[in-house]
Amino acid sequence: MSTYPVTRLPLxxxxxxxxxxxxxxxxxxFLAPGLVGFAVFLVxxxxxTVWLSFTNSNMISPARFVxxxxxxxxxxxxxxxxxxxxxTGWLVVIMVxxxxxxxxxxxxxxxxLKAGASLFxxxxxxxxxxxxxxxxxxxxxMFNPNSGPMNRILGLLGIHGPLWFNSPDWSKPALTLxxxxxxxxxxxxxxxxxxxxxxxxxxxxxxxxxxxxxxxRYVTLPTISxxxxxxxxxxxxxxxxxxxxxxxxxxxxxGNIQPAPGYPDGSTLTFPQQLYIAGFNQFHAGYACALAxxxxxxxxxxxxxxxxRASGFDIEEAPR
Amino acid sequence: xxxxxxxxxxxxARRVARCTARRTLATSLIAATALLTASCSTGGASxxxxxxxxxxxPVTITFWHGFSSPHEITSVxxxxxxxHKKYPYITVKAVAAQTxxxxxxxxxxxxxxxxxxxxxxxxxxxxCSSGAFQDLTPDIKAxxxxxxxxxxxxxxxxxxxxxxxxxxxxxxxxxLYYNKKLFAQAGITAPPRTMSELVEDTKKLxxxxxxxxxxxxxxxxxxxxYGMLTEHLxxxxxxxxxxxxxQSNVGGDPAFAQALTWQKKLVDWFxxxxxxxxxxxxxxxxxxxxxxxxxxxxxxxxxxxxxxxxKNDKSSVDYGTAAMPAADGKPELHGAGYVGxxxxxxxxxxxxxxAAWKLIKYLxxxxxxxxxxxxxxxxxxxxxAALNSPTLMLSKxxxxxxxLEVFKNPLTTTTPASPDGGAYLTNFGHFVEKWQSxxxxxxxxxxxxxxxxxxxxxxxxx
Numbered sequence: 005m006s007t008y009p010v011t012r013l014p015l016x017x018x019x020x021x022x023x024x025x026x027x028x029x030x031x032x033x034f035l036a037p038g039l040v041g042f043a044v045f046l047v048x049x050x051x052x053t054v055w056l057s058f059t060n061s062n063m064i065s066p067a068r069f070v071x072x073x074x075x076x077x078x079x080x081x082x083x084x085x086x087x088x089x090x091x092t093g094w095l096v097v098i099m100v101x102x103x104x105x106x107x108x109x110x111x112x113x114x115x116x117l118k119a120g121a122s123l124f125x126x127x128x129x130x131x132x133x134x135x136x137x138x139x140x141x142x143x144x145x146m147f148n149p150n151s152g153p154m155n156r157i158l159g160l161l162g163i164h165g166p167l168w169f170n171s172p173d174w175s176k177p178a179l180t181l182x183x184x185x186x187x188x189x190x191x192x193x194x195x196x197x198x199x200x201x202x203x204x205x206x207x208x209x210x211x212x213x214x215x216x217x218x219x220x221r222y223v224t225l226p227t228i229s230x231x232x233x234x235x236x237x238x239x240x241x242x243x244x245x246x247x248x249x250x251x252x253x254x255x256x257x258x259g260n261i262q263p264a265p266g267y268p269d270g271s272t273l274t275f276p277q278q279l280y281i282a283g284f285n286q287f288h289a290g291y292a293c294a295l296a297x298x299x300x301x302x303x304x305x306x307x308x309x310x311x312x313r314a315s316g317f318d319i320e321e322a323p324r
Numbered sequence: 325x326x327x328x329x330x331x332x333x334x335x336x337a338r339r340v341a342r343c344t345a346r347r348t349l350a351t352s353l354i355a356a357t358a359l360l361t362a363s364c365s366t367g368g369a370s371x372x373x374x375x376x377x378x379x380x381x382p383v384t385i386t387f388w389h390g391f392s393s394p395h396e397i398t399s400v401x402x403x404x405x406x407x408h409k410k411y412p413y414i415t416v417k418a419v420a421a422q423t424x425x426x427x428x429x430x431x432x433x434x435x436x437x438x439x440x441x442x443x444x445x446x447x448x449x450x451x452c453s454s455g456a457f458q459d460l461t462p463d464i465k466a467x468x469x470x471x472x473x474x475x476x477x478x479x480x481x482x483x484x485x486x487x488x489x490x491x492x493x494x495x496x497x498x499x500l501y502y503n504k505k506l507f508a509q510a511g512i513t514a515p516p517r518t519m520s521e522l523v524e525d526t527k528k529l530x531x532x533x534x535x536x537x538x539x540x541x542x543x544x545x546x547x548x549x550y551g552m553l554t555e556h557l558x559x560x561x562x563x564x565x566x567x568x569x570x571q572s573n574v575g576g577d578p579a580f581a582q583a584l585t586w587q588k589k590l591v592d593w594f595x596x597x598x599x600x601x602x603x604x605x606x607x608x609x610x611x612x613x614x615x616x617x618x619x620x621x622x623x624x625x626x627x628x629x630x631x632x633x634x635k636n637d638k639s640s641v642d643y644g645t646a647a648m649p650a651a652d653g654k655p656e657l658h659g660a661g662y663v664g665x666x667x668x669x670x671x672x673x674x675x676x677x678x679a680a681w682k683l684i685k686y687l688x689x690x691x692x693x694x695x696x697x698x699x700x701x702x703x704x705x706x707x708x709a710a711l712n713s714p715t716l717m718l719s720k721x722x723x724x725x726x727x728l729e730v731f732k733n734p735l736t737t738t739t740p741a742s743p744d745g746g747a748y749l750t751n752f753g754h755f756v757e758k759w760q761s762x763x764x765x766x767x768x769x770x771x772x773x774x775x776x777x778x779x780x781x782x783x784x785x786x
Contacts, residue, residue, distance in 0.1 A: 060785055062450070064456045064672070065453075081780040082780075084751070084754055087754075148604050148605060149605075150605025151605045167604065257604065259549070259550070259607070261608075261610050266757075267548070270754050270758070284425045285424075285750070286747045286781070287744055287745055288744060290784075
């Protein structure tokens with residue numbers, strides 16, 4: 005660093021300075037469309053959300069500054085927010101890792117298949133093609149404890165099936181099964197990464213006497229770790245924003261025409277749902293913004309921690 | 325720029341040219357912005373048709389409503405055709421199956437329809453207090469609309485905080501539907517009049533499969549199943565959701581604890597798990613698989629509109645209707661019940677307020693329009709003239725008549741509007757789920773806690 009002639013820049017001649025400025029302007033000009041989009045569609049809404057979180061806004065009549073009242077209500081007032089936080093936490097801690105492991109497992113099996121590989125890959129990918137609402141409706145109907153085929157099949161095997169989406173104990177595991185069923189996109193990404201692992205590394209490992217677990221631990225995993233990281237980070241963010249499937253599943257399981265967020269017994273109420281209800285049903289947009297700010301901070305924190313944790317886990321520094 | 329062509333291009337000339345270009349660009353940008361601003365700000369101004377008062381300039385207005393069943397959409401469209409006949413210069417573009425959330429979003433986004441209807445009077449408080457819907461009082465005064473033609477209870481749920489931001493567009497009244505064939509088989513001759521009789525009849529009418537699961541339920545006491553909601557049940561005990569000053573009252577009013585205790589006792593008789601399994605297989609509420617329409621449910625609480633659905637679904641159920649039974653010891657409440665209403669109003673930002681008001685006035689006060697739609701959809705009309713009209717066919721229908729009686733009963737109540745869109749009902753709904761699944765040990769303390777939560781939520785918007 006010390007040998008780099010940094011001090012020469014300020015002493016550059018006038019024409020050079022002009023050229024540098026022009027270059028900078030040119031770069032800015034090319035970046036402008038992106039920067040404008042970034043400012044208009046990200047920075048401005050973000051700043052406004054933070055501002056509104058300190059007001060009693062209902063997004064219709066003029067808002068009034070209320071200080072930290074919305075945040076205080078979040079911590080000690082909203083009767084449902086801890087339900088929502090617990091449920092979302094459960095989904096992030098249980099559902100997301102389960103989804104990553106399942107998708108990785110399926111990808112590894114289909115990557116090794118000699119015959120019918122494309123058929124199995126297609127079969128596992130197919131559910132991901134269904135729109136989330138349609139997929140959820142179909143899934144809940146299949147798991148209907150009274151009329152669905154799943155409990156009948158379990159019955160034939162001598163197992164007394166649970167109430168699935170109608171039971172507060174089983175609703176989140178049922179949502180996890182739905183997530184596994186629809187994890188085709190993640191599976192395809194893993195599959196692409198697995199097929200990219202150099203075969204000679206496996207051969208070398210085998211010559212060194214590595215078993216299948218060691219090959220996975222010391223060859224496969226370090227090579228595909230960026231993809232695992234990508235899947236985990238995007239999975240965690242999606243888990244924190246989990247909304248559609250929980251909303252549809254609760255309504256279908258409840259059997260009424262009205263949405264029934266949280267059914268049964270608040271067990272499927274997620275943080276974004278509570279945000280939606282506050283902002284769009286109950287005219288509490290200021291409070292909804294406070295929830296959005298908290299969600300943003302938590303998602304950011306998760307992402308930073310995951311990325312920092314994973315930064316030391318690349319192919320060069322993989323444990324040997 | 326072209327002038328500089330052929331001349332020696334000096335730095336100054338280039339700078340001047342660049343400046344000129346910049347100025348041209350700036351000028352054109354300013355001009356474009358000014359044009360855009362002008363066109364935006366003149367939108368909906370006097371140059372456009374509004375058709376208020378005597379204006380007959382042709383205009384098309386948008387109207388969002390929540391009806392979604394084919395027979396309902398057809399009925400609404402036929403009444404709109406009558407309106408068009410009366411006002412040929414106003415064309416109404418009706419959009420079916422719209423929800424309150426969509427209406428709220430459209431108002432916030434500045435793309436609101438001219439007229440919007442809702443099934444949910446609970447939102448009236450939020451709409452009136454936030455200004456999302458316009459106060460119709462000036463129009464009512466200007467046109468000398470006689471508000472005395474609308475029953476007092478109905479007037480109360482369509483206005484809030486001194487603002488009349490909606491008008492009643494038919495109402496929903498809740499009562500008891502019972503299966504006559506199953507009644508005869510169980511040896512029951514008349515619908516129950518008290519809650520004890522309802523329990524007795526339920527036990528007689530319920531049958532179980534060999535594995536212990538429910539085959540036919542006499543009554544579904546699980547709250548949240550179809551029309552079995554707390555708001556439809558507590559009127560039988562005379563419960564009042566809010567105090568006169570708008571504070572939550574569920575802990576203070578013993579009716580709530582009494583109703584929930586009665587309900588839980590019946591849930592426990594069935595077994596909560598059995599009920600949930602049965603509920604899961606009841607079939608969609610608004611489909612021909614509805615458990616009452618298929619004979620799997622012998623009695624249920626539901627709105628008057630079910631009559632039309634039973635007919636349209638071509639269900640073969642042989643049924644009767646009655647007022648909800650009253651709580652034991654409160655015989656005066658028999659014949660009263662719960663009324664909820666469809667409301668209609670003009671969102672803020674409506675492009676053609678003159679024509680929009682004409683449509684609202686027609687749909688809510690024209691006796692012919694009200695009776696025609698009430699008959700076609702099977703809803704309760706909301707003007708006294710329509711209720712007493714000899715052309716109202718519903719009053720001659722034995723299945724429908726009990727609902728008209730409940731509607732007219734002075735002890736019939738509704739869920740009062742609150743500025744947060746009835747958040748008290750959402751909070752109570754979650755509490756009740758916990759209660760009926762056995763997760764609440766101290767009912768009284770739980771209800772007092774719900775009061776605290778509801779009041780805290782009300783504070784949030786102030």
